[in-house]
Amino acid sequence: MSKSAPNRSRLKRIPERASYNPDDIHAILDAAPICHVAFQVDGQPFVIPTIHARLGNEVLIHGAKASRLLKHAATGAPLSVAVTILDAIVLARSVFHHSMNYRSAVVFGTGRLLDDPEEKMAGMLAISEHLVKGRWDDARAPSEKEFNATSVIAISIDEASCKSRSGPPGDEDEDYALPVWAGLLPLRQEWGPLEADPGRHSDVAIPDYLESFA
């Protein structure tokens, strides 16, 4: 991935909000719990939400072997992946200058089916750890049947960009005198508190790696 902007990922609108730096892009991919993957078949675009992990310069996704997205991604067809974290609605004094504070990344690449068992298991581990660090070692590992029913795809980050906005609204000079309340309406996203399965054997203690969510 180059730090300059290739064609597919060059940001035309408000380019000062853009970055092509892999560290910036990786940080947003790592912070987002889910991504949206786009593909096309016979000119028809599809977009599907799924969980993911970033491992090196690839985005990993997984799912049932029979899923349309995974079967298509395994062919090596071009894909686009977006992650978006919404931070706030920007309430400006004018309708026109309303905006969002957000961090987003868009990736272009192609998929590769992980068929080496060790690499595939490492991919499953990465996706699990991306969501809940520590969970993999605690829960029961996949059986052979479960392992075989799952596909893991690594999407190369061939081109990528990210975009973000933060801070207060920017209004036209003459609008600051308007009697309109202006500022941010933040979106707080917090994990927890944990809700124990009300079913059988609910007396298991909360493990250390989940304690911060209790």
Added chain:
Amino acid sequence: MSKSAPNRSRLKRIPERASYNPDDIHAILDAAPICHVAFQVDGQPFVIPTIHARLGNEVLIHGAKASRLLKHAATGAPLSVAVTILDAIVLARSVFHHSMNYRSAVVFGTGRLLDDPEEKMAGMLAISEHLVKGRWDDARAPSEKEFNATSVIAISIDEASCKSRSGPPGDEDEDYALPVWAGLLPLRQEWGPLEADPGRHSDVAIPDYLESFA
């Protein structure tokens, strides 16, 4: 939009989680603050996050007239729109049965540029109200120049489906005896508290329609 499942939107995986009911689909489109729109050019898929509103059986998006997404959508090319609300990580006793609680909708349709000024203004109003009800009447209305610099696209909901999961994990019978904590890790998403613009004229009182976010 029909209540039966046409081909593009038929859900193949875990179909019991799916619905093709317009009311269910509209409710998820209305609840999500942003959407992801996919389109394709010469076989290359693109996916872009943007704010939206649902008005009748259309999804409205808007942006700068020069934006790649809006210019492409205005041609009437096929589009796909996804909205996804993540509610919880489902922590099962086995890695394999880990899941997400979520509500998602995927729409297939084509875009139509709103060039009638009244319909275009109504579209802008709908997108504004979708984010913050009451804001439109308070903030300064778009000037002619601002109005002309903005495009609004209505995407027909020609085919759509939604999918959701809720409730506790579902494990294999023999796994319930494992000493693994199981349950939900909810993702709470809450708007607020408001952060006033620290800039000029920050003495304007918080209006009624924002008071619940104070």
